[in-house]
Amino acid sequence: MTTTTTPTVPGDGIEIRPMSVHIGAELFGVDLAGDLSAAQVAAIRAALLRWKVVFFRDQALDHAGHVRLARRFGAPTPAHVVFGTDEDHPEVYSIAKHRTAQNGRAAALRCWTGWHTDITAAINPPCASILRGQTVPPYGGDTQWTNLALAYDRLSEPLKRLVEGLRAVHRFDAPRDEDYARKVGARDLAAEHPLVTVHPESGEKVLYVSPAFVKEIVGMEAREGQALLELLWEHAVSSEFTVRFRWAPGSVAFWDNRATAHLAPVDIFATDFDRQFYRVTLNGEVPVGVDGRPSRLLSGDPIEPQST
Template sequence: MTSRVQALIDVRPSSGHTGAEIHGVDLREELDDATVAEIRSALLTWKVVFFRDQNLDHAQHVAFGRRFGRLTPAHPYESTPPEGFPEILPVDRRRYAEFVGKRKVTHDNGWHTDVTALVNPPAGSILRADVVPPYGGDTAWTNLVAAYQALPEPLRTLADSLRARHSFNLQVFDGSEYGKRIASNPLVAIHPVVRVHPETGERALFVSPSFTARENEIIGLSARQSHRVLELFYEQIARPEFTVRFRWNPGDIAFWDNRATAHLGPSDLGHLDFDRVLYRVTLEGDVPVGVDGAESELVAGQPFLGS
């Protein structure tokens, strides 16, 4: 007779490839190791997991994040995190208007994987909603493993062999206070176009349109060739069947695996006066490894480490 272990959480998939809501857990409480392990398992399976109505404060947010790894400072270019919480990045459209000089809702509202200009991009991010608009402001995620697996075999073989340069695009922030911070401390890394996930062994199509946006980013290709190849991969990761879209409510949490996803910030609020305030903590990442076993290469900057 086989015994069955009672699941500690209720995992409800949100789409065919990507995302699941987790119920039956209160993140304000101290979680036991078994519950943490089940959350991690759901994250590795679905790439992003959502928790409704958690209403964490800063301290609880940090404590939850630390159950899954070392937390880094808020962001390589963040200068004013909440007092007493250097790990927390405010995602607040009012702040962006001040230091970017534009009506931006978030750092980046194009498809991207967080901070891949680092040689060790974050392993994961945990974002919680505080103030959300009555409509609009959704976030979408895409599954980079599913996108890779669905490529035709010749394109998978090509992708396996390529490496790409990742950096911040100064043109987006040119002349702003944020742009000056980037220019004074450039971050550049060369990553495999396909990275092998360190926990699952899965291959993920590791291209980030916001960080590999210029035409000479694929190593060894001409500018024109690089542009065309990247466009093929960008179209692939944005295919709707690999994505999930999340409608925020105050108190909600999204926790994503940054090694296997890209996400799309909202671009539908620029003409509206709604406030939108979220807070993010980030898990320290490892150096990506390609199919050939070669690690990413540091070009400029330093690894971004936690404590």
């Protein structure tokens, strides 16, 4: 009897190698800098929905290629609605080690600190992010993702019933320095999202807890909310739900921002290694809860696609 350990999607030449049982797959046999066929785009989309984050190796993307790739899957947003960009492409956000050093120091406090879903302070957070590694440390600097649909599924029935009826306030952290305060203050984004969202494509229920952004649970006393959030955050980053990716120059990670949270590395701050990554995000829709109610805007404007 033969068994297939590396399923492939027929017809498009893309080989899918899962990295864990519940999340993450490496995709081989596709050149992201080239013209993707409709079948390749469909296969990558399907893999993204199934595996939540997909990875590609040895890709030769520059900024223009990165943006062109993103356009095959949606409408790129401006690089960052709060922090902007210094790059020559308005869609490309630089993630450099020196800029995030302050985050890095803060991130070692608790096991869930630093885990986040991208920009959930917006009423319509990006639906997906595409991150490419350009300068990669020889070791260290791995990124981790967690499957928030599975995190919901693994809650007990009584807890599911409780969290399905709750909503939470998402906003950026309190200012750490003057520059941060000025930028966040200039565009004060805040949104109330359901604590459980329904994925618009898969229909899965998602435990929509973005630890770095969620500040309180609506209608709960501060102490009640904090205790429940700490329980949910610790649960959401259980190792069984996660995958860890070792980068190399030319690696690309493409994740479903509606069903995952991720953790930027902090170990590199103990080294002199440089790390330069670039990210493009795809414009997303307003999340909807199990009861059909959409998220609510508390401050700022929805994110609009980057105009060309």
